Amino acid sequence: MNSILDLILRLDCWLLLAPLLPGIINKVKAWVAGRRGPPVLQLYYDLARLWKKGVVMSTLASPAFVILPAVTWVALLGAAMLLPLGPLGAGLSFRGDALLMLYLLALGRFGTAWAAMETGSAFEGMGTVREVSYAVLAEAAMITAVLSLSVQSGSLSLATMLSPAMGASAVLLAAGLFIVLLAENCRVPFDDPNTHLELTMIHEVMVLDHSGPPLAVILHGASMKLLLFAVLLVQAVLPINQLKPLAAAGLLAGSVLGVCVGIGLVESLLARFAFRRVPLLLTTAFLLCLFALLVAWKGGVP
Amino acid sequence: MMNSNLNLLIGLAMGLNLLALGTSRLPALIRAMSAQGVILGVMPILMGHELDWQVVLVALATVAGKGLLIPSLLRRAMRTAQIDRELEPQIGFVASMLLGAAGTIAALALTHQLPLLPEHTGSLLVPGALATVLTGFILLIGRPKAISQVCGYLILENGIYLFGLLLIKAMPLLVEAGVLLDLTVGVFIIGIIVDRIQRAFDSLDTRKLTTLHE
Numbered sequence: 001m002n003s004i005l006d007l008i009l010r011l012d013c014w015l016l017l018a019p020l021l022p023g024i025i026n027k028v029k030a031w032v033a034g035r036r037g038p039p040v041l042q043l044y045y046d047l048a049r050l051w052k053k054g055v056v057m058s059t060l061a062s063p064a065f066v067i068l069p070a071v072t073w074v075a076l077l078g079a080a081m082l083l084p085l086g087p088l089g090a091g092l093s094f095r096g097d098a099l100l101m102l103y104l105l106a107l108g109r110f111g112t113a114w115a116a117m118e119t120g121s122a123f124e125g126m127g128t129v130r131e132v133s134y135a136v137l138a139e140a141a142m143i144t145a146v147l148s149l150s151v152q153s154g155s156l157s158l159a160t161m162l163s164p165a166m167g168a169s170a171v172l173l174a175a176g177l178f179i180v181l182l183a184e185n186c187r188v189p190f191d192d193p194n195t196h197l198e199l200t201m202i203h204e205v206m207v208l209d210h211s212g213p214p215l216a217v218i219l220h221g222a223s224m225k226l227l228l229f230a231v232l233l234v235q236a237v238l239p240i241n242q243l244k245p246l247a248a249a250g251l252l253a254g255s256v257l258g259v260c261v262g263i264g265l266v267e268s269l270l271a272r273f274a275f276r277r278v279p280l281l282l283t284t285a286f287l288l289c290l291f292a293l294l295v296a297w298k299g300g301v302p
Numbered sequence: 303m304m305n306s307n308l309n310l311l312i313g314l315a316m317g318l319n320l321l322a323l324g325t326s327r328l329p330a331l332i333r334a335m336s337a338q339g340v341i342l343g344v345m346p347i348l349m350g351h352e353l354d355w356q357v358v359l360v361a362l363a364t365v366a367g368k369g370l371l372i373p374s375l376l377r378r379a380m381r382t383a384q385i386d387r388e389l390e391p392q393i394g395f396v397a398s399m400l401l402g403a404a405g406t407i408a409a410l411a412l413t414h415q416l417p418l419l420p421e422h423t424g425s426l427l428v429p430g431a432l433a434t435v436l437t438g439f440i441l442l443i444g445r446p447k448a449i450s451q452v453c454g455y456l457i458l459e460n461g462i463y464l465f466g467l468l469l470i471k472a473m474p475l476l477v478e479a480g481v482l483l484d485l486t487v488g489v490f491i492i493g494i495i496v497d498r499i500q501r502a503f504d505s506l507d508t509r510k511l512t513t514l515h516e
Contacts, residue, residue, distance in 0.1 A: 168313060280324055283396050287403050
């Protein structure tokens with residue numbers, strides 16, 4: 001009974017807190033630019049508005065067009081359940097759950113990509129191609145990061161894996177994972193979440209033809225993915241595991257907030273990269289994680 | 303403790319290697335090269351076998367030479383030639399970065415197999431030196447612009463200098479000082495040559511030097 005209550009609390013936590021993050025990022029961006037900006041709760045209003053609207057469907061699209069956003073959302077929520085929250089542990093934990101999390105994230109991307117191509121529009125196909133080709137490089141970095149955490153702790157379970165070592169390895173891993181976070185969530189040096197300029201859109205292209213509740217589900221899923229990556233980044237670098245629950249929750253919330261402010265600052269200070277420079281940055285992220293793996297493997301000293 | 307500080311510095315130098323390989327802008331390449339020179343120049347002081355005036359003097363000369371004099375000569379050559387980018391590398395930027403990373407890992411693996419002195423086993427000196435030399439080679443092979451090649455040559459020299467630090471007890475520092483002097487004169491001459499190439503061919507592409515003219 002207790003565990004069910006725990007699981008429900010956890011779900012509520014992820015579902016309700018996730019849409020805060022884009023709001024905070026937008027607030028930081030507005031603050032840097034000297035504007036007042038949209039309210040922090042804007043995404044909640046948007047989701048409520050979209051939920052009440054109807055769905056417009058292309059005559060070409062099969063029912064998958066509506067089902068796949070839900071599949072994506074469930075996959076992301078499943079990945080979030082696998083991620084432990086400091087000393088509280090994960091909602092669901094077993095040996096090898098790190099691999100399941102990676103695959104659930106991949107399934108989520110597969111869902112959006114397929115749903116985008118359901119409309120039969122060449123434009124959405126183009127966006128999908130871009131998203132997936134960036135993802136190949138970002139996933140390599142992500143897998144290397146998980147591998148280095150696993151080598152460091154000698155386990156395959158996220159609950160024991162996220163007990164970081166201090167020093168050079170943590171710095172390398174933090175830098176690599178932050179770049180992966182920006183790429184996976186389509187933030188600025190890779191993709192501009194505000195742009196509607198046809199030739200440069202990536203993620204926005206894929207969700208262009210969605211409307212009503214499916215769009216709300218996609219937006220909510222995206223915010224959950226952002227929260228997931230932020231929590232993963234924070235726990236991979238800071239030793240939250242060893243703290244008392246209350247202090248850990250405070251530190252986790254504070255650090256996630258810090259990550260959001262960091263993303264907001266990056267978005268305000270950097271311009272989008274040209275397409276051909278993106279692989280260079282993602283390769284850098286991969287190499288950062290690779291060297292973190294090397295340090296973890298050799299224990300700092302060869 | 304001293305060893306870990308040293309390893310951190312060598313790790314930074316290895317990171318600068320990859321930065322030098324990944325950037326397409328010549329000012330960034332020159333900056334990476336000179337920062338690496340400064341890091342390496344400080345290292346004899348940190349190794350602190352016997353901290354006499356000779357060591358400090360050579361360290362200061364290295365920092366001044368590699369950190370200030372050589373970069374300023376290169377920047378002047380760059381300005382007179384009016385280029386600031388490498389446009390058509392023979393080995394692309396992503397590829398050369400991956401090559402450099404593979405070289406670094408190979409250097410680490412190779413160092414494991416080498417019969418080193420016990421005082422050198424825990425240090426990154428040997429793999430750092432190998433990786434830096436490899437980076438220099440990749441830059442020399444893969445970049446057609448004369449200024450990038452000079453930077454490759456200087457990074458190669460940084461690697462050899464790192465190797466030299468292994469022998470710091472045995473090798474007279476006069477040799478190091480002489481090398482530094484040669485290097486400065488070399489870069490000075492290359493600066494003049496770069497200017498001449500630019501005037502004769504209207505470009506710094508060294509591939510043009512391989513075809514004969516009447």
